[in-house]
Amino acid sequence: MxxxxxxxxxxxxxxxxxxxxxxxxxxxxxxxxxxxxxxxxxxxxxxxxxxxxxxxxxxxxxxxxxxxxxxxxxxxxxTGSRGKSKKRKRGTNDEGEEAPATDLKVEHVRKDxxxxxxxxxxxxxxxxPPSPETWTLCLPHRTQVVYTPDYSYILQRLRVRPGDHIIEAGAGSGSFTHAAVRAVFNGYTSPGAFADGAETASAENGTVASKKRRRKHGGVYSYEFHAPRAKQLGIEIEEHGLGPVVTITNRDVYEDGFCLQNKDEEQIAPNADAIFLDLPAPWLALKHLTRSPPSPAVLKAVAAASDPSTPNAESSVSTSPQPPKPFHTALNPKGPVRICTFSPCIEQVTKTVSAMRSLGWIEIDMVEIMAKRLEVRRERIGLQEEGLRGANPSAATVFEAVQRLRDVEGRAKVFHGLQKEKQSEIMKRAEAKKRGEKVPAAKGEEGEGKNTVKVDGLPPSKHDRLERAKRDLEKRELFKEGRLVHRTEPELKTHTSYLVFAVLPREWTKEDEERAAKKWK
Missing domain, CATH: 3.10.330.20 (Vcp-like ATPase; Chain A, domain 2)
Structure with missing residues (x-):
């Protein structure tokens, strides 16, 4: 479509x-x-x-x-003269009376x-271009977000493919939502359609002449308890053109579950192939992620495991007779379903795992992601790097360090020698003046300039070294110089959280067993 x-x-x-x-x-x-x-x-x-x-x-x-x-x-x-109007201070008019404040409108000339x-x-x-990775780094933070190292591993472990349906509970700022859309996108379907798109070709007499392969359109079903966050996320999803693929729902999934309602108020199942729960208490939502209604005994076991500190935890499950509600599963009945929960505390993990075991989830596994970024670059060290960017202008070898010390001491020795000669010359001129002799003008006294006597063999100064480095830079190939090094960045842009993965296998009935026996006998 x-x-x-x-x-x-x-x-x-x-x-x-x-x-x-x-x-x-x-x-x-x-x-x-x-x-x-x-x-x-x-x-x-x-x-x-x-x-x-x-x-x-x-x-x-x-x-x-x-x-x-x-x-x-x-x-x-x-950026300085962009105001459209200013307030003039109160003053006096020509007659000396106080004049009211008026608006001085700055005419802003606009063109087509x-x-x-x-x-x-x-x-x-x-x-x-925008992508889930770049959007994660610049999105407006309403809650803590799931960063790229986490959601890339989560989507890989959940085996999300184009055409799958994924449930996300705890949408928050929408970082995982954008990544999930890219993973499940398999073409657009009509807005608001929860069922899979199908294309069939029929003959005019009503008999099926040919059938095209069903194309399963992917979808993300995102649930958020906080109404303002859900509304803002919905606005961003529409602005980004992801509305036909994402369904945002403001709901308490602990009580109301994950099934949706169409215009006729009929329960429509998302038929989820993968589930991601970023909730404070994910074990409370697991009772809605089953293929059949859990028995009261199972619900008591889940309640007891979710709060082991309470002596009578089983009493939290009501046993009074209530009218039965029709059960609608939110899971895909034709294949296994994989789940991931995102929890920052090990106590949350313990309660979640206990509830999973009671509800039939298998292959339960916990993972912690600690991603580090390595910076690879050329490291240039040496005195020839003085004054240049991206380098360390310190001595790379003992020879360079000794030579620099010799240059410094040599310039100091020459400087002190010149100072002694100058002091001796001043004393001689003073004595000659006392004797009444005619003293010729010294160098530097005539004219306005300073004494710029150059000494042959004087070690280069810092100014000379910087000028020489700039001249040599024109002939150097910096991308080939230096030692290739890698360093770990000091800050980790990720959470310290635990990921719990599990699999809920397909429900196997007697009819399935009989069909399998006939096919493979």
Whole structure:
């Protein structure tokens, strides 16, 4: 089915940046700014909409229709005279009476076209397309987010493929939501359709002439308890063009479960193939993630395991007769379902594992992700690096250190020798004046200049060394010099949390056993 909206830049960014589309301005490795690019002239700047950063100003007119990855130079933008109105202080009129305050409106001349921006002398940024990785680094934080090292491993362990349906509980800021969309996307389906899309071709007489292979469209079903966060996430999802693939629901999954309702208030199952729970108490939501309604004994066991400190934990499960509610499973009945829970405390892990065992989950495993980034670069050390960027201007060998000491001591010796000669010359001239002899003018006294007598064989000064390093830099190939080293970054951009994985196998009935026996006998 053809998409009802424009392709999302997260799924198909294209080769060039476009108007009314999201772009990422990368200033440094971990410093990114999201911006919805606009060509409109309706702005307080003559250059149109502008992104002001510490590295300069970047008008959107310089960001549009650029290949992704282009280096954009900063522009000269007048950021001082952008006010549209000012208040004049109270004063006196010509008659000496106090005059009321008036508004001095600054006429802001607007044109149909945006003023061409002039490039600044310094400052640049890179324009990169939006992706789950870049969005995770620059999204507005409403809660703690799941970073790339975590969600990439989670999606791999859950075996998420294009066309799968995944449940996410605890959406928060939407970092995992964007990564899950890219993993399950398998084409667009009609908005609001929870069932899989199918295409069949039938003959005019009603008999099926041919059947095309069913195409399963992927989907992400995201649940958030906090209403403002759910609303804001829904706005971002629509702005990013991911609405046909993502279903945002404001709900308490502990009580209401994961099944959805259509317009006729019928329960529609997400048919989830994978589940990710980022909840404070994931064990309380596991009772809704079963293939059949759990028995009262199982519910008592789950309640007892979830709060072992309470002596009568089993009493928390009501045994009074209540009208039975129709049970609808949110899981895919045709295959195994995999789950991952994200918990920061080992006590939460213990309760979750106990509830999983009581509800039939198998292959339970716990993992902790500790990702580190290695910085690989060339390390240049030596006295020839003095005054150059990206190098260590210290002695690399004993010979360089000794030679530098000789130069310093040599210049000091020459300096002190010149000082002694000068002092001796002054004393001789003073004695000659006392005897009444005619003393010729010394060097440096005539004219306005200083004494610039050069001494042959004098070791080079710091100024001489810096000038020589600049001249040699024109002939050097710095990318080939230095020792190749790698270092671990000091800060880890991740959580210290525990990931619990488990598998719920497909429910096997007697009919399935009989069909398998007939097929494989």
């Amino acid at each position: 053809a998409p009802t909206t424009l392709p999302s830049p997260f799924l198909d960014p294209g080769a060039y940046s476009a108007s009314n589309s999201l772009g990422i301005i990368q200033l440094r490795r971990d410093h990114l700014i999201p911006a919805v690019l606009s060509s409109s002239a309706d702005s307080e700047y003559a250059e149109g909409k502008v992104e002001n950063t510490r590295f300069g100003s970047f008008p959107h007119s310089t960001l549009l229709d650029q290949p992704w990855g282009t280096q954009i130079l900063a522009s000269i933008v007048d 076209t945006v003023k061409t921006a002039a490039a600044a002398s310094s400052g640049f940024a890179h324009l990169v």
